[in-house]
Amino acid sequence: MTRRKEITEDIESVESVEETPVVEKSKAVEFIALRTIKVYCNKSFDLIKGEKIPKDLPKEFLTSLTNSKIIKKV
Amino acid sequence: MATSTPLQNFGIHQITMKDLTDPSIMGVGKVLGDVTPELSQELIDNRGGSSAFPWASAPGEATGEISVIIKQYDKNLLRFINPYIAGSLVEDEDGDTAGYASVLVNQTGTSVLNAVTGIASIAIDSTKTADLAYGDYVLKATAAGTFDLYLNTDISGTASYDDDTYKINAAVITLPGTGAKVTSQGIEFTSGSGAATLVVGDMATFSIRPINSYMLTSYIGKDGASPQEFELTIVAEKIGNKIRVIKFPRCIAGGGANLKFVYKDWSMIETTIKILKPSTTTYVGVQEFMNR
Numbered sequence: 001m002t003r004r005k006e007i008t009e010d011i012e013s014v015e016s017v018e019e020t021p022v023v024e025k026s027k028a029v030e031f032i033a034l035r036t037i038k039v040y041c042n043k044s045f046d047l048i049k050g051e052k053i054p055k056d057l058p059k060e061f062l063t064s065l066t067n068s069k070i071i072k073k074v
Numbered sequence: 075m076a077t078s079t080p081l082q083n084f085g086i087h088q089i090t091m092k093d094l095t096d097p098s099i100m101g102v103g104k105v106l107g108d109v110t111p112e113l114s115q116e117l118i119d120n121r122g123g124s125s126a127f128p129w130a131s132a133p134g135e136a137t138g139e140i141s142v143i144i145k146q147y148d149k150n151l152l153r154f155i156n157p158y159i160a161g162s163l164v165e166d167e168d169g170d171t172a173g174y175a176s177v178l179v180n181q182t183g184t185s186v187l188n189a190v191t192g193i194a195s196i197a198i199d200s201t202k203t204a205d206l207a208y209g210d211y212v213l214k215a216t217a218a219g220t221f222d223l224y225l226n227t228d229i230s231g232t233a234s235y236d237d238d239t240y241k242i243n244a245a246v247i248t249l250p251g252t253g254a255k256v257t258s259q260g261i262e263f264t265s266g267s268g269a270a271t272l273v274v275g276d277m278a279t280f281s282i283r284p285i286n287s288y289m290l291t292s293y294i295g296k297d298g299a300s301p302q303e304f305e306l307t308i309v310a311e312k313i314g315n316k317i318r319v320i321k322f323p324r325c326i327a328g329g330g331a332n333l334k335f336v337y338k339d340w341s342m343i344e345t346t347i348k349i350l351k352p353s354t355t356t357y358v359g360v361q362e363f364m365n366r
Contacts, residue, residue, distance in 0.1 A: 038245035039220070042256055045245070060250040064219025064270045068248075 031062060031071040039070060047071065079366040083318045085311030089142065091154040091304040094324070101150030101304075107143025107342060109308050111320065113349065113359070114138075138349030138358060140306065140325070145342045147333065152292050155331035155345050157299035164291040173198040173206050174283040175261060178213070183276030186215055191271040193249060196280055197262045205260035206284035207233035207242070213280070215272035220246045223258065230284060233259055260284075294332055301326050306347060317364040324352035 033047035041061040045054050053071055065071045086106045093099035115136040119128035144151060149165050156162070178187045178196050186192050193213075198206065207230040215221050225233055225242045233242040247258050251270035256263050261282060283289070293299075306325045310318035327347045334341035349358055 040243060040245035040247045040256070040258060041250070058250075060252070060254040061219075061248045061256075064248050064251050067269060067271070068217030068219040070217065070220070 030074050031066070032074050033071050035070055037070060039065065041065075081363045081366060083310050084313055086308070087311045088307075088309045089144075090307040090309075091151065091325075092307070093154075094303050094305060097305075099150060099153070101148065101152075101154045103142075103144045103146060103148075103151055105144065105146040107145060109140065109142050111138065111140040111308070111322070111349070111359070138322070140308075140322070140347040140349065141344070142347055143342050143344050144331075145340055147290075147292075147331065147343070149290055149292075151343075152331045154302055154304045155327045155343065156292075156294065156329050157296075158302050159296055159299040162293050162296045162299050164293075166289040169286040169288045170283050171285060171287075172200065173203050173260070173285045174281075174289075176281040178278050178280045181212075181277045181279050183215075183273050185271065185273040185276045186213060186221070186278035188266050190266040190268045192266050193278070194253075194264045194266045197264070198282075199257045199260050199262040202257060202260040203285050205232055206230070206282055207259055208283055209233075210281050211261075211279060213278045215274055215276045216246055217274060218272055219249050219251060219270040221249060221272060222246060232284070301328070303350070315365045318362070319364075320359060320361040322347075322349050322359045323355045323357075324350040326350060 031053045033049055033051055033053055035047065036049045037047050039045050039047060039061075041058050045057050047053060047070065053065075062071070066073070086109050087104075089103040089106065089109055091101040091103075113136070116134035117131045118134040120130040120132075121128050123129075144155075149163050152158075153163060175196050175198050178193060180187045188194075207225060207228070209225045209227045209229070211226075212224040213221050214224065222241050223243050224240050225235075226240075228234055228242075236242060236244050243258060247256060247263075249263060249265050249270040249272065250256055251265045251268065253267055254265050256265075259282075303324055303326050306322045308320045325347045327345055330345040331343045334343075336342075351358060
């Protein structure tokens, strides 16, 4: 009797997993400016405190601007 | 029978300084003011008794000096007028055909010139040479990955001062890190291999020259430099077929061939050349008058 109950619970557990599959959503990383400042990244960009950074700001400069506390990820 | 035309002299055409050991080294001056040899000798009087006038007079010390005004600064003129040693004058007759960037040198701290976390090197960006500005730069870190540039002169007109600190970048320049580059003012700054971690306030210096077709660098007072003896030839203007020349086989100059800056006028070298006794000739100077 006990063995039968365990098997039933295992089946329910498997069914439960199949009913709620894990879906991984990719979230786009965005940066906002921490200061109102003009930065030069092979061309000049105006950053405004609290606003998103310009989309055409080259990606290779993002780490330095982050480490310099000029922008941060949101 | 008529008398001959008096021998006369007019103007100045040229001076030539010729090295005594290597006569192929000559400095020629053409843009000249007055060139005035003054040879004088003291007379030593023998005075005594009730005579108001000397009883005798005999020659004393002689001096020979040539005051020269030269309104040009060419290499071999500087070689003979200023104390000289190999390396005093560095001439590149083709100039910096691609522009020139010196090496970056840390001045305060060691984070700016750093092969990993700073700037690994600087170079001229060949696609942006029109932006190059002549002068000595100071690069100052303003954050882990940003810096400002300061320049000692705005003479090129391609870099203007942004504020009273003589900073030339309006926007703070970002050093990308991990080997990537940023170009500002035609200068390519290559990041070190890792993330940029400049220390705020650290500074480094470098120099830039835009593309040019001639470059002469003259070091004044270089260690080991000494005055060079030379033969001096002075040539007057030619009037018709008349040539007037004076030569001094052994001379030495006392310096003074440095740039002067005269308000709204051309600058000139005003120097004195001393006439010496040669051992190779029986005279100190010789003057020639060709044609009346």
